Amino acid sequence: MVWDLPTRLFHWSFVASIIGAYVSGENDATAAHEYFGLAAFGLLVFRLIWGFIGHETARFSSFIKPLGLIVGYLVALVKRTAPHYAGHNPAGGLAVIALLSIMAAMAVTGLWTGDDILYEGPLTAWAPELFADWAPMMGNWHEELHIVVIPIVALHVLAIIVHRLWLREKLVSRMISGRDFEADTPSPIDTRRTRLGLVLLAVCLAGSLSLSLLTPSY
Ligand code: HEM
Ligand code: HEM
Numbered sequence: 001m002v003w004d005l006p007t008r009l010f011h012w013s014f015v016a017s018i019i020g021a022y023v024s025g026e027n028d029a030t031a032a033h034e035y036f037g038l039a040a041f042g043l044l045v046f047r048l049i050w051g052f053i054g055h056e057t058a059r060f061s062s063f064i065k066p067l068g069l070i071v072g073y074l075v076a077l078v079k080r081t082a083p084h085y086a087g088h089n090p091a092g093g094l095a096v097i098a099l100l101s102i103m104a105a106m107a108v109t110g111l112w113t114g115d116d117i118l119y120e121g122p123l124t125a126w127a128p129e130l131f132a133d134w135a136p137m138m139g140n141w142h143e144e145l146h147i148v149v150i151p152i153v154a155l156h157v158l159a160i161i162v163h164r165l166w167l168r169e170k171l172v173s174r175m176i177s178g179r180d181f182e183a184d185t186p187s188p189i190d191t192r193r194t195r196l197g198l199v200l201l202a203v204c205l206a207g208s209l210s211l212s213l214l215t216p217s218y
Helices: 005-026 030-053 067-078 090-110 134-165 171-177 191-214
Strands: none
Touching: 005 030, 005 090, 005 134, 005 171, 005 191, 030 090, 030 191, 067 090, 090 134, 134 171
């Protein structure tokens, strides 16, 4: 197994929540947007914790690599000699951090974003006192940042295609099944840890979705 079940469930539900949030956000479908955005937020909280307590390949420590290794990997990629990794490769690890950070910035700023008409974000009443214009500032960032969402996702999908065509690595099927037939030493899976991950995923999602109860109604 390369990817444990909680990491795979995280990935594909995250894809659905980001696509849902983007489409509903662009189409002013505020009620649906709140649920998709909050689901993305909960999934991100799960991924943050799982990055410390998950199985080996899911841990940040296994895929955050020094710059030298990242550059070395990219050079090898161009020469078509890049080694196969049972987990994220050094450049992929950096891309994962970028993807997670941008989506986290979107999800967090969304908590204070309103539509200037009938909707205020769930945490609008809890703005830090230090910043007078906290909610409008978060709303501005939400609007400014959304333009990087499509480019970073496009880059991610392009990278997966390059791996398939250039290095002949089948990364999508292993993100679905968790199995990697190209890796020599599959990482062991601990059933209890997997169960813990599934419970954590459910708790994070339930907690984040229930933030919608705080949204002011007019
Ligand atoms: C909204 C769109 C998407 C987002 C936000 C996204 C985000 C991510 C993130 C955060 C990871 C890291 C997984 C982890 O360690 O937890 C990842 C990995 C991955 N994603 Fe996506 N993803 C998206 C769409 C897709 C699509 C459409 C595909 C399939 C074509 C895909 C295939 C993969 C694969 C294969 C990996 C594992 C890469 C590896 O083996 O190193 N993703 N994605
Ligand atoms: C990763 C998660 C999220 C993504 C990708 C996302 C994406 C977007 C996008 C693309 C827009 C349209 C921006 C524009 O065209 O100006 C938008 C607007 C909006 N988002 Fe989000 N969003 C996310 C999370 C949230 C959350 C958690 C909330 C609140 C609970 C939220 C509240 C809003 C509101 C109220 C608007 C409308 C702003 C306006 O009409 O001026 N978003 N979002």
